[in-house]
Amino acid sequence: MFPSNNTETGDEQLVEAIRKNDQEAFRDLYYKYFEKLIRFAWYRLHSIETSRDLVQELFFRVWKKREGLNPQKSIKAYLYKSLNNLIINHFKLSSSQTSSLITLDERKTKMEEAQDIVIDIQTAINHLPEKLKTVFIHSRTEGFKYAEIAEICNISVKAVEKRMSKAFVLLKKYLD
Amino acid sequence: MNDNDIKKLCIKAVSENISTAEKQLFDKCLAESEENRNKFEEIKTIWAATTPDNIPELQDADSEWNLLSERIRLSEKEEKKITISKRFFNFNRLLFTLKWKPALAGSIIIVLSIFAVILFTSKKESQLKTVSTANQEHKSVQLPDGSTAYLNYLSSIAFVDEFDEDIRSIKLNGEAFFSVVKESRPFIVSTNNAKVTVLGTEFNVWARDEKTRVVVKEGKVNLGQKSGKGIELSEGELSTITTNLNPAQPEKVDAQYLLGWMDQKLVFSKSSLDEVASELERYYSVKIIIEDNRLIKKSLTGTFKNSKIEGVLEMICLTMELEFEFQDENYLIKSNK
Numbered sequence: 232m233f234p235s236n237n238t239e240t241g242d243e244q245l246v247e248a249i250r251k252n253d254q255e256a257f258r259d260l261y262y263k264y265f266e267k268l269i270r271f272a273w274y275r276l277h278s279i280e281t282s283r284d285l286v287q288e289l290f291f292r293v294w295k296k297r298e299g300l301n302p303q304k305s306i307k308a309y310l311y312k313s314l315n316n317l318i319i320n321h322f323k324l325s326s327s328q329t330s331s332l333i334t335l336d337e338r339k340t341k342m343e344e345a346q347d348i349v350i351d352i353q354t355a356i357n358h359l360p361e362k363l364k365t366v367f368i369h370s371r372t373e374g375f376k377y378a379e380i381a382e383i384c385n386i387s388v389k390a391v392e393k394r395m396s397k398a399f400v401l402l403k404k405y406l407d
Numbered sequence: 408m409n410d411n412d413i414k415k416l417c418i419k420a421v422s423e424n425i426s427t428a429e430k431q432l433f434d435k436c437l438a439e440s441e442e443n444r445n446k447f448e449e450i451k452t453i454w455a456a457t458t459p460d461n462i463p464e465l466q467d468a469d470s471e472w473n474l475l476s477e478r479i480r481l482s483e484k485e486e487k488k489i490t491i492s493k494r495f496f497n498f499n500r501l502l503f504t505l506k507w508k509p510a511l512a513g514s515i516i517i518v519l520s521i522f523a524v525i526l527f528t529s530k531k532e533s534q535l536k537t538v539s540t541a542n543q544e545h546k547s548v549q550l551p552d553g554s555t556a557y558l559n560y561l562s563s564i565a566f567v568d569e570f571d572e573d574i575r576s577i578k579l580n581g582e583a584f585f586s587v588v589k590e591s592r593p594f595i596v597s598t599n600n601a602k603v604t605v606l607g608t609e610f611n612v613w614a615r616d617e618k619t620r621v622v623v624k625e626g627k628v629n630l631g632q633k634s635g636k637g638i639e640l641s642e643g644e645l646s647t648i649t650t651n652l653n654p655a656q657p658e659k660v661d662a663q664y665l666l667g668w669m670d671q672k673l674v675f676s677k678s679s680l681d682e683v684a685s686e687l688e689r690y691y692s693v694k695i696i697i698e699d700n701r702l703i704k705k706s707l708t709g710t711f712k713n714s715k716i717e718g719v720l721e722m723i724c725l726t727m728e729l730e731f732e733f734q735d736e737n738y739l740i741k742s743n744k
Contacts, residue, residue: 254476261475262468273462280615284561287475288541294479354718356457370422372459377424395418396411402453 239307246302249294257297261290264307267373268314274372275318285317311383315365355405363398366391408436413443417450474580481537481565488534539563540581550577554587554594582613584624597633600650604629604637620647630654680705683723684740691716698741702729 245263248256265286272282289310293300300306359367365384369375375383377391384391416433419425425433436443538548539562546558551570558564562581570576575594577585587594589607596603598614608626612619621630622645630646631637631654640646644657681703684695693716697703705727711719720731720738730743 258472258476261472265468265471270462274459277460279463281561283471287471287478288561290475291478291482295482367457370424371454371457374423377419392415392419395422396414399414399418399450399453402457403449 239305242306243302246300246306249297250300250302252297257294260293260306264310265290268310271311271368271373272314272318274368276321281321285314285321289314289317305382305385308383308385312385319361355402358405359398359401363394363401366394367398367402370395408432410446413446414450417447420447421450421454478539478563481535484535485537534568535565536568537563537565550575552588552590552592552594554585557584557586559583579612579614581615582611584611585609600632601648601654602631602633602637604631610640617650618647620645679703680707680723680727680740683707687716687719694737696737696739698739702727702740702742 242260245256245260249260268286268289269279269282272285273279276282276285292313293310300309356364356367362384366380369380369383370377377388380391381388386394413436416425416429416436419429420433437447538546538556538558540546540558541561548556548558548564550556550566551568552575554575556564556577559582562579562583564580564583565578566576570592573592575590575592577594577596579596579598585594585596585605586609587605587607591606594605594607596612598612598619600617601614601619603610603612603619603621605626605628608628609624610626610628611622611624613622614620619630621628621640623640623642625642627642628640629637630640630648632648632651635653638646638654638657640657643659645659646654646657648654681697684697687693688695707723707727711722716738720740724730724740724743728743729740732739732741
């Protein structure tokens with residue numbers, strides 16, 4: 232599932248050790264990635280609180296499922312993908328990314344139209360389709376290069392280029 | 408080079424993904440036509456408009472790691488207990504399937520009573536209970552003295568399942584609302600950097616990010632650093648402690664309202680428009696004037712998690728066929744008919 236186009240050295244050994252219950256290695260993995268991951272979560276959530284909690288949840292689960300880890304595959308991609316899922320779940324469970332349903336006593340209108348109202352650029356980015364949004368955030372806010380983004384998202388560099396183009400097209404529409 | 412390829416090069420250029428060879432090609436394209444240069448300008452504008460916000464200071468790695476390893480340690484302790492009690496249960500089953508032989512009867516009884524003693528004495532030891540919530544989960548927890556804790560998401564409390572004789576002690580990380588039964592034993596909530604002491608009352612504790620903030624709904628609480636005197640908070644008061652500092656002067660607040668605020672949500676439940684306006688005024692520190700008196704009766708139910716006042720007003724106006732305007736430092740809301 233995740234090709235080992237690793238942009239990181241040493242990860243294979245870390246994962247190998249973690250599988251064998253090596254807590255020191257797990258700690259090293261944590262220190263290596265946690266800040267980047269929190270940063271990524273923050274740009275999606277804009278809450279340091281939630282970001283820290285989700286990243287903690289992420290690593291907790293990684294430790295719990297350590298026996299199933301595959302050293303041949305990119306742990307970095309695995310971490311980002313799992314974190315992304317946690318973030319998506321968080322959004323699903325909380326009212327919404329911008330604002331949620333308003334119902335009048337008279338039961339007038341639904342709020343779907345409101346979702347088309349884009350108030351600011353953060354909202355515009357948030358309205359990007361999931362795949363484009365992730366790639367764009369990795370590039371714009373975290374400054375990852377295409378090769379790294381390709382690894383994290385488990386796609387080819389060409390696909391990264393395509394998604395960036397599409398993101399720009401949509402953002403242009405929002406800003407006009 | 409078609410349009411798409413040129414666009415891709417422009418994007419690579421702004422995002423610093425362009426190779427030297429590509430750069431040469433790119434510069435040529437720009438030199439070639441005004442159209443290409445305009446395309447690049449557009450892309451540059453979008454890039455500039457999406458400058459990321461500055462991320463606030465992160466917690467340091469060590470304390471984050473400590474929280475995580477503590478959580479892992481506690482959960483592994485829980486698992487061990489479950490495994491041991493499972494083993495015990497299985498062994499018991501085994502004993503009972505042994506054929507009852509008079510000769511064995513005596514020894515079996517001895518074995519059983521040894522087990523009974525062990526079981527009995529180990530039950531005397533208080534066990535640490537931890538309850539935590541996941542994303543967007545709320546949990547209500549019954550405490551050993553009959554008090555309750557209502558946990559907000561991603562929070563955890565820890566306590567012994569049989570409170571001590573002279574003290575009721577809870578550890579909290581995150582947010583919880585406590586309803587404490589009045590007793591002579593003090594009830595103490597400890598967070599990373601503070602402790603809240605009560606005898607019997609209702610209050611909200613928010614403990615994250617090196618801060619502990621307490622809002623009292625009913626009764627009185629004492630808020631202080633881990634050691635030291637602390638200050639007294641009464642009904643409707645709020646104070647915050649930052650690590651190693653003394654608690655802030657209590658301020659008077661609307662406790663009910665702030666309980667929703669702690670969720671970082673604005674919650675309206677059949678609120679009239681002017682009630683909504685008052686809360687928005689407080690939350691965003693703005694002034695809102697409702698021009699048409701008839702609008703005041705309209706009722707709203709909804710939840711907002713939007714960082715800008717304009718967005719919230721826009722949502723409200725859209726649904727209610729109103730419009731708003733910013734004039735002389737005030738937001739005016741009027742009908743759009």
